[in-house]
Amino acid sequence: MVTLTYLGIAWLAGIFLSSLLNLPALFLALVGLVPLASLFLWRENPRVRLASVCALALILGAWRYSSAIPHFDEGSLAYYNDEGWVKLTGVVSGEPDVRDAYTNLRVAAESLALGDREYAVTGTALVRAPRYPEYRYGDRLEIEGFLKTPPEFEDFSYKDYLARQGIHSLLRRPRITLLARAQGHFFYVRLYAFKGRAQATIARLLPEPQASLLMGILLGVETGIPAELMADFSATGTTHIIAISGFNISIIAGLFSGLSARLFGRRRAMPLAVAGIILYTIFVGASAAVVRAAIMGSLYVVAIHYGRQSDALNSLMAAAILMTALNPFTLWDLGFQLSFAATLGLVLYTPVVQGWFERGLRRVLSEGATKKVISLLNEALIVTLAAQITTLPIIVYKFRTLSLVTLLTNLLILPAQPGVMLWGGVATIAGLLWQPLGQALGWVAWLFLTYTIVIVELTARLPYASLDVGRVSLGLLCLYYGLLAGGTIVTTQEPSRLKTLWQRLANRFSTKALVAGLSIVVLLVWVAAFSLPDGKLHVTFLDVGQGDAIFIQTPRGQKILVDGGPSPTTLLAALGRRMPFWERTIDLVVLTHPHDDHVSGLIPVLERYRVKAFLDGGQEHPTPAYTHCLELVQKKDIPYQLARAGMQIQLSEGLQMKVLHPRSEFLSGTDSDVNNNSIVLRLAHSRISFLLPGDVEEEAEAVLLSSNENLASTILKVPHHGSDTSLNLGFLEAVNPRLAVIQVGTDNKFGHPAPTTLAKLEEHGVMVLRTDQNGTVEVVSDGERYWIKVER
Numbered sequence: 001m002v003t004l005t006y007l008g009i010a011w012l013a014g015i016f017l018s019s020l021l022n023l024p025a026l027f028l029a030l031v032g033l034v035p036l037a038s039l040f041l042w043r044e045n046p047r048v049r050l051a052s053v054c055a056l057a058l059i060l061g062a063w064r065y066s067s068a069i070p071h072f073d074e075g076s077l078a079y080y081n082d083e084g085w086v087k088l089t090g091v092v093s094g095e096p097d098v099r100d101a102y103t104n105l106r107v108a109a110e111s112l113a114l115g116d117r118e119y120a121v122t123g124t125a126l127v128r129a130p131r132y133p134e135y136r137y138g139d140r141l142e143i144e145g146f147l148k149t150p151p152e153f154e155d156f157s158y159k160d161y162l163a164r165q166g167i168h169s170l171l172r173r174p175r176i177t178l179l180a181r182a183q184g185h186f187f188y189v190r191l192y193a194f195k196g197r198a199q200a201t202i203a204r205l206l207p208e209p210q211a212s213l214l215m216g217i218l219l220g221v222e223t224g225i226p227a228e229l230m231a232d233f234s235a236t237g238t239t240h241i242i243a244i245s246g247f248n249i250s251i252i253a254g255l256f257s258g259l260s261a262r263l264f265g266r267r268r269a270m271p272l273a274v275a276g277i278i279l280y281t282i283f284v285g286a287s288a289a290v291v292r293a294a295i296m297g298s299l300y301v302v303a304i305h306y307g308r309q310s311d312a313l314n315s316l317m318a319a320a321i322l323m324t325a326l327n328p329f330t331l332w333d334l335g336f337q338l339s340f341a342a343t344l345g346l347v348l349y350t351p352v353v354q355g356w357f358e359r360g361l362r363r364v365l366s367e368g369a370t371k372k373v374i375s376l377l378n379e380a381l382i383v384t385l386a387a388q389i390t391t392l393p394i395i396v397y398k399f400r401t402l403s404l405v406t407l408l409t410n411l412l413i414l415p416a417q418p419g420v421m422l423w424g425g426v427a428t429i430a431g432l433l434w435q436p437l438g439q440a441l442g443w444v445a446w447l448f449l450t451y452t453i454v455i456v457e458l459t460a461r462l463p464y465a466s467l468d469v470g471r472v473s474l475g476l477l478c479l480y481y482g483l484l485a486g487g488t489i490v491t492t493q494e495p496s497r498l499k500t501l502w503q504r505l506a507n508r509f510s511t512k513a514l515v516a517g518l519s520i521v522v523l524l525v526w527v528a529a530f531s532l533p534d535g536k537l538h539v540t541f542l543d544v545g546q547g548d549a550i551f552i553q554t555p556r557g558q559k560i561l562v563d564g565g566p567s568p569t570t571l572l573a574a575l576g577r578r579m580p581f582w583e584r585t586i587d588l589v590v591l592t593h594p595h596d597d598h599v600s601g602l603i604p605v606l607e608r609y610r611v612k613a614f615l616d617g618g619q620e621h622p623t624p625a626y627t628h629c630l631e632l633v634q635k636k637d638i639p640y641q642l643a644r645a646g647m648q649i650q651l652s653e654g655l656q657m658k659v660l661h662p663r664s665e666f667l668s669g670t671d672s673d674v675n676n677n678s679i680v681l682r683l684a685h686s687r688i689s690f691l692l693p694g695d696v697e698e699e700a701e702a703v704l705l706s707s708n709e710n711l712a713s714t715i716l717k718v719p720h721h722g723s724d725t726s727l728n729l730g731f732l733e734a735v736n737p738r739l740a741v742i743q744v745g746t747d748n749k750f751g752h753p754a755p756t757t758l759a760k761l762e763e764h765g766v767m768v769l770r771t772d773q774n775g776t777v778e779v780v781s782d783g784e785r786y787w788i789k790v791e792r
Contacts, residue, residue: 003050008317010054014061015328023062032059065328070168077109077123078168081149087113088143088171091183093124095137095192095285099223103129106167107141125169126150126162129176137192138184145174155556164329195219195283201431202424205442210449214424216242217417220284229453232460234399237388237406240342241417241452243335244290249297251421252280257301270305274298288323288336292343295319312347316340334398338391345390346383348488353385384410393480396472400556403466409459419448470533471557473583533557537655537685540778541717542574543771543791546745546752547597550692550717551578552683556652559583562590562681562692564601571601572608574776584608590615590643592694593678594626606632617662617679618642643679645707654686654783660709667699675720676700682713686783689713691735695720701731711735714786715779718742718761722753732760739767739779739788746772 017023035055042048072079080086090107097104105127112121127143129135148170150159162168182189198219203211212224222230222242233239256276260269281294296315303310320340323330330336354374361370374382384407396402403409423445431438459465538553544565551574552560559579564571586609591599594617603625605611614633633640647659661680670676678694691713696704697720704711716737719726721744740761744752753770761768769777775791 010057011061014058018062018065236409237403289339341390349386468535563598594621724754
């Protein structure tokens, strides 16, 4: 591993650590004196020198991140976010992002009027304008509307996404007045006008969706591709086909180098080739992935010009350092992450994967036949496999899906992509000059584009083409890359060094200890893999004795705990068996009501786990357990929310949790007001639903029946442990369950469940499972069907 690689790793690590620790500049300056001193004192020692330089790179990376954090004052546009109705004047500073029903405009602010005062401001706002009339780069606009801070969602921070692009304000549904045209830079006005002509030419030459696909591949304009087709590309793991990549850059570099050499001679070819790469990068939008490819392509052209050998790993690290030096937030850009990881995989693992194939093929084929097969498979399969080694974990972590047909689809469509690029590019240029010629060439491009679309659509519809794996832990992602890095370092060492290392380890540890250690690592990886979400809803009625505790895991891996039962030890053990060993986060805790047999077990959960939200009925019931529970919620700054009828929680597509009870005014004067004001939840997963009514009794059931809410549910958690004060016939008929689960303790002193309750359920033909007899009851559902697992 070369010095630049070490420096690059240290630099990127410094940026990442600074984002976690928020280190002040003075502290970094003081810490930086240590490696500077060691560099001066031990400059003759190569190891100390390298370590000192890497430490400086880490500190500089941390400083660069901290210096890039925006600070807003009265001269900043974002300072006025969420302050009310504003009138903003500014210029469209980027290429409009045109969608079906609206257009996103990046507007560089010049002035802002708020109330009776006007301020000179700087900053960029993202304005969601109507699709028509059309606006262009350089338009000066007067925009009225509510200036908002971009939102943050549970699984995605739109605020951070826009912040990486220097945008901190959002204007939706604005009133827009055009003040002037052509107020932008002359160069960009011409460039975007030419790009518009190229898009119009492609639209004339080709039908849809072939035209939109070619615009994405050639021009970086993906917004016109139909959503269904984009979903198919995602399901087959082939979205990289649409993204501008090193392949595009290599063609541009070769084209400009060839033309420049012919027109101006070889000495002047290099600057013009680099200029061509820069021009194309701006032309297609200069996304992080394109900029990475452009920097590496430019370094390759410069190296060839001066007769030097270009090292891909050095070029990749140089690109990463330069991009994050200009904008350290690029490190969190998904396009940069995937592009960097894919290139790293190609550099490090293509020879390894090719070696696997060669060794396997030589067993059944001759040397000549093996070389021919390898040449055929190299681009379509071997390179794809190498890239998958480093990109697949990011894809699974970000998109929560795993494509099982990606190798097959890439094998079939990658050979057609040079035809798409070359014939599509030539047809576009010809069409700009003379449409009939472009039309004839466009028909050839249509063949390659259509073949690509058909293969992607067919493979996306294969059974189990992609799996929804749910949420993957960041710790598991780090574990994968840690093991991959360790394995790469070990396997790239010379055999003699590996032998020496093994002997040193063997001298310190016995062979049995080494084997045991490796076995433990392998076992942990396998356990982690089998702990991942399976894409189904799991509702587990935990056996916690005489009390309620329901653990819900959504298809995407969200974790919800409804009540905690009476025993902290029992609940912690139950959660430990059902959550991955590395997981310490629960997305939502619901306390249906503050009786000890529901709240006591929650106290250690709040102490040991990171709870993202706490949903409570808010009843006055100052018992020690409930009081301590609320103190923990406040102490740990857990978001607290009162549950009221009508509240809805959208967990994912097709999965919703709705609060049916209590109402704004609590029931009073009943036999048990605390029980009758329990939170009642209905969890609906497509055709399968669960009703979780806490400990409500007949008075609350009557309120629910009069509410006109949909009570019908596939699975019912029988209220109040099957007491005879609950589950009146009208309520049971309204719910009409197929399965009833009673959470109850063995030989409890209350006599739960009551014989009358069991008789009602039997009379209605409802299947009954009890935690005192069956242990923990788990119901698994895909939204169409459900399966039952019992402990005994």
